[in-house]
Amino acid sequence: MDFIDTHTHLFSSKFEGDNEAAVKRAIESGVSKMFLPNIDMESITPMLDLAAAFPKNCFPTIGLHPCDVKEDYKTVLTNMKALISKHKFYAIGETGLDLYWDKESLPLQIESLKIQIGWAKELDLPIIIHARDSYEELFEIFDELNDEKLTGVFHCFTGSQEQAEHIIAYGGFSLGVGGVITFKNSGLASTIMNIDLCHLVLETDSPYLSPHPNRGKRNESSYLHHIANKLAEVTGNTIEEISKITTKNAMKLYKF
Secondary structure, X not given: OOEEEOOOOOOOHHXXXXXXXXXXXXXXXXXXXXXXXXXXXXXXXXHHHHHHHOOOOEEEOEXXXXXXXXXXXXXXXXXXXXXXXXXXXXXXXXXXXXOOOOOOOHHHHHHHHHHHXXXXXXXXXXXXXXXXXXXXXXXXXXXXXXXXXXXXXXXXXXXXXXXXXXXXXXOOEEEEEOHHHHOOOOOHXXXXXXXXXXXXXXXXXXXXXXXXXXXOOXXXXXXXXXXXXXXXXXXXXXXXXXXXXXXXXXXXXXXX
């Protein structure tokens, strides 16, 4: 069986000295491809270094995380955009809106997101959306800007059935299912069980949101099988079907 981790920060400093070993553990566990969403300017070099060390397994993206949007965001985005002609990136992001940590920066986050949506359309790349406490604010933006050129993923989906259907109605977006589906009281499983598998991709968001039974520990891509097994249980599919369908979905998402 083949699995794809569509969202993992294995280049994070939390893996310092261990990131290549973490990639190898993932490969040994059946995760053949890992997509590495960028966060800020500082994360670009370690991300590209890891991708260069594993060119058949690790694939970088480029973008500015909403939690890293500061007053100088336009300068940061200009510097990021300049790198796109020099390196191969597979998506724009991780971008989006985060109203959990900082509501005051919302206007800047919105402008940063809109710029990156423009990149995604211009470059024909999928966009990776971070949506923490911000689905309705994101819908205002995407209801206006979505078109046939825009594709991507709402990563770490934790919304309601209605919010899932709103995203699916855009036509080009997948829902990223991560460790939260394994959390006993999250309620996510009851939402996901009503969504067709053709709309879902697997992710770990490592080093964050480690799935049960590793909750509270540093997450890594080799733990993806816990998420896949839970998704199989929730949807009544075999693990082989989960592997086949989510891998197909991920390849379509990242235009492989």
